[in-house]
Amino acid sequence: MTRSTAGEPADVGLRDPIPRVRATVGVVVPTRGRPDALERCLDALRAAREHVAFDVVVADSTPDPDVRALGAEVCARDPWVRHVPHDLVGPSAARNLGARESSGEILVFVDDDVYVEPQAVVRLAAAVEATHDSVVVGGTVAMEPWAPDGGWSLLMVTRPNGFCRPVRPGERPTFVISALIAHRRSLVIDVPWDEAQRYYDDRLQCLRWLIAGARLELEPRARAVHDDVRKPYPLAQERDRIYANLVLALVLEDDPRAALGFETLGLAHSVKRVVRNRAQLGELLSGWAGAHRRFLADRPALEALRGRARR
Structure with missing residues (x-):
């Protein structure tokens, strides 16, 4: 990916030396009913394994048994991918399950419709390992095709009307998109995702982690594309x-x-x-x-x- 966006030079930092990560790394992919997207997600993660070793836990809540079987088939192609079917409700429950099932000291969470660039996982893991503090590090995710200029995600702050905007200098961020984030496994075990929160789950979880003393950071060299489609606004x-x-x-x-x-x-x-x-x-x-x-x-x-x- 070489195109530039507002405030993000096209190749910023991508020529920097690839960092080394000593901690064990695990990747968690929540999925539901999208075996085609899951296949593309895992294809991208396969390339990312050239820079750092990691295993992947796919937490699959697909209700249709035939579609779930397709997801299991996709996962079975690689020995470093483990398919974990479950009947829990919501992405928060899937992330908690994936965290419990993973053995990585540092966890990287990747949505099933997110396709990482090869350096994304190693740079996120290195950013977490570089600090002894409790930190949540987000990657930059191009929210294509509906967001302006590709919509590289940034650290966000909440506006007076309760909706978010990009953080300004000197402000403390309150939110980073969960489509591509990393932190120590101990953080999510100590402060798990609130499974009652079906929408705005990442906004709430960032707040819970901030309340617990964590910090939010951004690693702009950890990039991915989010193959998202804007849906009608559900009142729920x-x-x-x-x-x-x-x-x-x-x-x-x-x-x-x-x-x-x-x-x-x-x-x-x-x-x-x-x-x-x-x-x-x-x-x-x-x-x-x-x-x-x-x-x-x-x-x-x-x-x-x-x-x-x-x-």
């Missing part, structure tokens, strides 16, 4: 977005004014999405109430997590 996302924003404002930042902004601007933004379909308004308000009930129930555990990090 609203509850999980609101919940994540409450965690950000009232636990991580302890800022009631930010929470008020999310409540007013965020609700107004959401209502605009459903104004043409009044039947959805009740569903939206129900989701809004559900997010607050869930937050009130979870807040003591989140505060305890923050307290552990401060000790």
